Amino acid sequence: MNMPVPGHIDPVPVPREVTPREDGRVDLLGLPRKQIASLFEQAGLDAKAAKLRGKQVWHWVYHRGVSDFDAMTDIAKTMRPWLAERFVIARPEVVEAQHSSDGTRKWLLRTADNHDFEMVFIPDADRGTLCVSSQVGCTLNCRFCHTGTMRLVRNLTPGEIVGQVMLARDALGEWPKGRMDGLDDAEDEGTYTSDGRLLTNIVMMGMGEPLYNFDNVRDALKIVMDGDGLALSKRRITLSTSGVVPMMERCGEEIGVNLAVSLHAITKDIRDEIVPINKKYGIEELLQACADYPGASNARRITFEYVMLKDKNDSDDDARELVRLIKQYKLPAKVNLIPFNPWPGAPYECSSPERIRAFSNIVFEAGISAPVRTPRGRDIDAACGQLKTAAEKKSRAELDRIAAEKQAALEE
Ligand code: SAH
Ligand code: SF4
DSSP: OOOOOOSSSOOSSSOOSSOOOTTOOEEOTTOOHHHHHHHHHHTTOOHHHHHHHHHHHHHIIIIIOOOOGGGOTTSOTTHHHHHHHHEEOOOOEEEEEEEOTTSOEEEEEEOTTSOEEEEEEEEOSSOEEEEOOSEESOSSOOTTOSGGGOOOOEEOOHHHHHHHHHHHHHHHTOSOOSOSSSSOHHHHTOOOOOTTOSOOEEEEOSSSOGGGSHHHHHHHHHHHHOTTTTOOOGGGEEEEESOOHHHHHHIIIIIOOEEEEEOOOSSHHHHHHHSGGGGTSOHHHHHHHHHTOTTOOSSSOEEEEEEEBTTTSOSHHHHHHHHHHHHHTTOOEEEEEEEOOOOTTOSOOBOOHHHHHHHHHHHHHTTOOOOBOOOOOGGGTOSTTOOOSSOOOOOHHHHHHHHHHHHHHHHO
8 A cells, every 4th residue: 555645745634823712812822922912913002012012921921821811910900801802821621631640640632623632741750741742633644553543633733732831831830929020039030940840841742743733833842942931941852753754854953852753663564564654755764864853963862762563573683773774874863662552453562571671682782772661651541652532442444444534635
């Protein structure tokens, strides 16, 4: 089966910047600063006032986590209802929040137009990682991935992407308290650092292929990285792609975050089967794009994700070939070995712990770091790539049908 996968072209049917709201108000979350000011101007403020109000609102929203105009105490009392009639600072709706016994938290979220997607927070001793979604569902159909079985796909807007980070901060209680009027200088000039915070890292590894929603992901991450925004360092953000080669250079140049690549196999046959985008952009092309990735260095390595599938991609020879490829392309790389997380109807099994260990040792002995990722939040199905609401059981035939439907949609 030849599966064409568009490259530069955004394959999602209705890309949009802002999800329209029934009440007609405009959601400011995720909009660039300049656009907020120009919306204020369009609504009737003069240019100078629009700029000032834009700056104030931005600060309240991203430094304080405030979403109620009425709480913006440096904005004139009469101005606040004027803003609230026309604008809103929304969060994705929380449909369900789950807490795992190991501290992992998972949220089922809903967009204003009723699409569900998920977000996961994984605390560790020295960091806390938020796993953020870029799309509802995914147009790709990696055979081992639950998200790939979802029919419905829509790009998340910048507001819905940055909204996940805002919501996590809300839930973790990580907004600075204190006043904004300069009387309380402790928190005021609020340079955000990650010191002492729970949420220190972000991975674009939730639902969806981030490089198929490039503009929105970039705009959202710009706000996350903005010193006046959420001020998280680009070194603490990792974007994971299944291998959308034509967008990788722009990812490095325009976003500049760490790159993770879902490699998962080292031969054309096996990667074609489990990561079908490989038919469009093969392993050589992908590894060359990694070698050319702007900003990659020994200090900022590219992560190769490798899901361990029993008798599929987990032999000693596979491990040796992986090492050979990494050396051939002189890649500053580390390898993340991910035990396959089974879901009902999945066509694969996870490799045994001994097999994973042996694979890891071969890569490690070649001088490449190859940690085995510990499954987290298993009791709430929170592992990355496991993100999907209801675990319906699907037959292989049905999975094939979904893949064919998506392909047809892409060809339309
Ligand atoms: N679409 C992007 C990012 C989201 S997938 C990508 O594919 O890279 C995030 C990671 O979870 C990927 O490495 C993916 O391969 C992995 N993953 C998906 N399903 C999984 C499963 N059932 N068990 C373990 N890892 C899985
Ligand atoms: Fe999409 Fe990534 Fe899942 Fe593949 S692994 S189907 S690209 S979310």
